[in-house]
Amino acid sequence: MQARCVWLILVLAALPAGAGDWRGKFGVEARLFANEPLFDTQFEEQVAFSIEPEYFHEWDDGRQRIVFAPFLRVDQRDKERTHSDLREAYWQLSLNSAEIAVGLRRVFWGVTESVHLIDVINQTDFVENIDGEDKLGQPMVSVRWLNDWGTVDLFMLTGFRERTFPGNAGRPRLPLPIDRGATRYESSREDKRVDVALRYSHYFGDFDIGLAHFSGTLREPRFEIGLQPGMGNQITPSLFLIPNYDRLEQTSLDLQATKGAMLWKLELLSRHNFDGRSTAFVAGFEYTLSGVFDSAVDLGLIAEYVFDDQPITRTSFTNDIALGGRVAFNDVQDTELLTFALIDADTQTSLVSVEGSRRFGQSWRLSLEGRLFLNPDPQDFLFGLRDDDYVQLTLERFF
Amino acid sequence: MSRPSPDKLKMTRTLSVLCAALCFAVPASAQTPEERGLEIALEADRRDAGFGDTKVVMEMTLRNKNGDERTRQMRSQSLEVADDGDKSLIVFNDPADVKGTALLTFSHKEGQDDQWLFLPALKRVKRISSSNKSGPFVGSEFAYEDLSSQEVEKYTYKYLRDEDVDGEAYFVVERYPVDKKSGYTRQVAWIDQMHYRSHKVEFYDRKKSLLKTLTSSDFERYLDKHWRPLRMEMVNHQTGKSTVLSFRDYAFKTGLSEKDFTRNSLQKAR
Numbered sequence: 001m002q003a004r005c006v007w008l009i010l011v012l013a014a015l016p017a018g019a020g021d022w023r024g025k026f027g028v029e030a031r032l033f034a035n036e037p038l039f040d041t042q043f044e045e046q047v048a049f050s051i052e053p054e055y056f057h058e059w060d061d062g063r064q065r066i067v068f069a070p071f072l073r074v075d076q077r078d079k080e081r082t083h084s085d086l087r088e089a090y091w092q093l094s095l096n097s098a099e100i101a102v103g104l105r106r107v108f109w110g111v112t113e114s115v116h117l118i119d120v121i122n123q124t125d126f127v128e129n130i131d132g133e134d135k136l137g138q139p140m141v142s143v144r145w146l147n148d149w150g151t152v153d154l155f156m157l158t159g160f161r162e163r164t165f166p167g168n169a170g171r172p173r174l175p176l177p178i179d180r181g182a183t184r185y186e187s188s189r190e191d192k193r194v195d196v197a198l199r200y201s202h203y204f205g206d207f208d209i210g211l212a213h214f215s216g217t218l219r220e221p222r223f224e225i226g227l228q229p230g231m232g233n234q235i236t237p238s239l240f241l242i243p244n245y246d247r248l249e250q251t252s253l254d255l256q257a258t259k260g261a262m263l264w265k266l267e268l269l270s271r272h273n274f275d276g277r278s279t280a281f282v283a284g285f286e287y288t289l290s291g292v293f294d295s296a297v298d299l300g301l302i303a304e305y306v307f308d309d310q311p312i313t314r315t316s317f318t319n320d321i322a323l324g325g326r327v328a329f330n331d332v333q334d335t336e337l338l339t340f341a342l343i344d345a346d347t348q349t350s351l352v353s354v355e356g357s358r359r360f361g362q363s364w365r366l367s368l369e370g371r372l373f374l375n376p377d378p379q380d381f382l383f384g385l386r387d388d389d390y391v392q393l394t395l396e397r398f399f
Numbered sequence: 400m401s402r403p404s405p406d407k408l409k410m411t412r413t414l415s416v417l418c419a420a421l422c423f424a425v426p427a428s429a430q431t432p433e434e435r436g437l438e439i440a441l442e443a444d445r446r447d448a449g450f451g452d453t454k455v456v457m458e459m460t461l462r463n464k465n466g467d468e469r470t471r472q473m474r475s476q477s478l479e480v481a482d483d484g485d486k487s488l489i490v491f492n493d494p495a496d497v498k499g500t501a502l503l504t505f506s507h508k509e510g511q512d513d514q515w516l517f518l519p520a521l522k523r524v525k526r527i528s529s530s531n532k533s534g535p536f537v538g539s540e541f542a543y544e545d546l547s548s549q550e551v552e553k554y555t556y557k558y559l560r561d562e563d564v565d566g567e568a569y570f571v572v573e574r575y576p577v578d579k580k581s582g583y584t585r586q587v588a589w590i591d592q593m594h595y596r597s598h599k600v601e602f603y604d605r606k607k608s609l610l611k612t613l614t615s616s617d618f619e620r621y622l623d624k625h626w627r628p629l630r631m632e633m634v635n636h637q638t639g640k641s642t643v644l645s646f647r648d649y650a651f652k653t654g655l656s657e658k659d660f661t662r663n664s665l666q667k668a669r
Contacts (some may be wrong), residue, residue, distance in 0.1 A: 151663060
C-alpha cells in the first residue's frame with residue numbers, strides 16, 4: 001500500500017503540469033445503520049473520504065492520448081476499505097480504423113439496470129459498494145477495429161485482480177472473515193494468467209447488439225470454508241472463507257430495442273466453469289413517461305427478470321424480479337431518483353435500494369443512498385446482511 | 400355496361416390536361432398560404448445547404464424568475480447528411496459533475512432520431528429514447544426539439560403575412576409539428592425576406608396558449624453564405640424563466656466525417 005502510494009506520487013510528479021487537463025472529484029460520505037451490528041467488531045456509523053482525480057493528455061493531432069485516474073478511499077472503521085487503485089492508466093493510439101490501448105482500463109458491457117450479468121472484464125471493487133458498479137482497473141492490451149459492419153474488440157487481459165472485501169469492521173459484510181492470503185486459483189498460472197475476450201458490437205436501426213466471448217478466470221469467487229484450529233488460550237476452532245477463482249468460458253449476447261419511449265433489454269449468457277455448464281439471462285424493459293402531471297418530470301418504469309441455473313454457490317440472483325422507478329426532475333440542479341426492489345421469487349428475500357442526487361451550486365453534488373434487506377431467507381447470501389439496512393449521504397465536490 | 404370507347408378516353412384526358420393547365424395558369428398570388436409557407440421554408444433550407452460540418456462552443460445561462468443564474472457549457476459538432484437529418488455530438492463541459500457526458504444524435508427527416516448517451520462514471524454508452532422531444536434540455540427553457548436539426552419535413556407550413564419591423568421586411572409563417580410527441584401545437588416564425596433567417600419564434604403549447612418566445616440575434620455570416628445567430632434567448636411566459644444560449648468559436652468545413660459521429664467517438668469525447 002505504502003509502496004503503491006509512493007509510486008503514485010512519482011507518476012503524478014512526472015506528468016506535464018502545463019499540458020493536458022485535470023478533472024475529478026473528492027467527497028465525504030457518512031453511513032448510518034438502522035440496527036445494532038451482528039458482530040461486535042462492527043459499528044453503527046461510518047465516515048469515509050475519497051478522491052478521484054483524472055489526468056488527460058492528447059497529442060499527435062489527437063491520435064495519441066494518455067489517461068491517468070488514481071483513486072483513494074480512506075475509511076474511518078474498515079482497514080480493508082482504506083485502499084487505493086488505479087481506475088485507469090493507459091496510453092491509446094488511434095489509427096484510421098483501428099485503436100490500440102495499453103494499460104489499466106475500465107470497460108463496460110451490457111444494457112440492463114438491475115444486474116450487470118455480462119460485464120466481465122473488470123473486477124468488482126466490492127469494498128466500495130455492494131451494488132457491484134465500482135470496478136478495479138484491469139491491466140490489458142486492447143485492440144479495437146472499426147468497420148461499417150460493426151466494431152470488433154480484442155482484449156488481452158494481462159493479470160488478474162482479486163475482488164476486494166470488507167474487513168472485520170466493515171459493514172455490510174459476509175458473516176465469516178475472508179482470508180485473502182489463502183486465495184486459490186483453478187489456473188496453474190494463478191493471477192498471472194492472460195485472459196482473452198472478443199466482442200462484436202453494432203446497431204441496426206432500433207437495435208443495439210453485442211456478442212462476446214470471454215475465456216479466463218471468473219471474477220466472482222466461489223467460497224470454501226476453512227477451519228483455523230484453536231491455539232493457545234482459544235480452544236474453539238474458528239471458521240473463515242477461502243476465495244476460489246475458477247476458470248470461465250462465457251459466451252454472451254446483449255440486445256436493446258429502442259421503440260419510442262420503450263426500451264426492451266436482454267442480456268443472455270452460456271458459461272462453463274467449475275460447476276459445469278449453465279445459462280443465465282436478465283430480460284426486461286424500461287418505459288419512460290415524460291412530463292408527468294403536466295410537469296417537466298420524467299418517470300421511468302423498470303421491470304426486469306433475472307434467471308440463473310448454476311448451483312447457488314455464488315450469486316443470489318437465480319430467479320429474481322426487479323421492479324424499479326427512475327425519476328428525472330429535469331430541473332436546473334439535475335435532481336434524480338432511482339428506486340429498486342430486487343425480489344427472489346422463491347424465497348421472497350428482497351433488496352430495496354434508493355439512490356438520489358442533486359447538484360448544489362455549480363460544482364457540488366449531494367447523494368443519498370439507502371439499502372433495505374427484507375424477508376431474509378437463511379439460504380440466501382443476503383441473510384448475512386439482514387441487520388445491515390443503511391442510509392448513506394455523500395457530498396462531492398467536482399473540479 | 401359497355402366499355403368507354405378509346406375516343407371518349409382521349410376526350411376526358413384532354414379535358415383534364417386542359418383543366419390542370421388552367422389551374423397552373425392562375426397568378427402566383429393565388430398560391431395557397433400552405434404552399435407559400437412551404438416555399439419559404441424550402442428556400443431558407445436551400446440557402447443554408449452545403450455547410451458540410453460545423454464546430455461551436457455553446458454557453459447557456461439559465462435564469463429563474465428571481466433572476467438567479469446558472470451556467471452550462473458544452474461543445475457541439477455537427478455533420479450535414481445528404482438526404483437525411485444531420486448528425487451531432489454534444490460534449491458537456493460544465494457543471495463539473497456532468498463533465499465528459501456526451502450525447503450523439505442521428506436525426507432523421509422522418510421517424511424517431513437515434514440517440515446515445517455516454518456516462519463517463521460507468522464508461523457506459525446507453526442508447527436512449529428520443530421520443531421525449533418536449534422535455535427540457537439540461538434544465539433549460541430549450542426543449543430537445545428546439546435544438547434538434549431543423550428539417551423542412553418536420554413541419555407543415557402556412558404563410559400568414561408580410562410584416563415590416565424597424566424597416567426590415569419579414570415573412571410571418573406559421574408551422575405545425577408533424578410529430579405527435581411535440582410539445583407544441585404551432586409555432587409562429589418571423590423570417591427576414593433578405594436572407595431568410597429566423598429572428599423570432601413564438602411557441603404555443605398543447606393547450607394552444609403562448610408558452611415561449613425565442614429571439615435570435617447577433618447574426619454572423621460564415622463562408623459568405625451561412626448565417627448563424629450568436630445569441631438566442633428563450634423566454635418562458637408561463638414560468639417567467641429564461642435561457643440565453645450564446646455561441647462562440649464557430650468553425651465551418653473543419654474536415655469532420657462520419658467517423659467522428661460514432662458510438663466510439665462518443666466514448667472518446669472529452
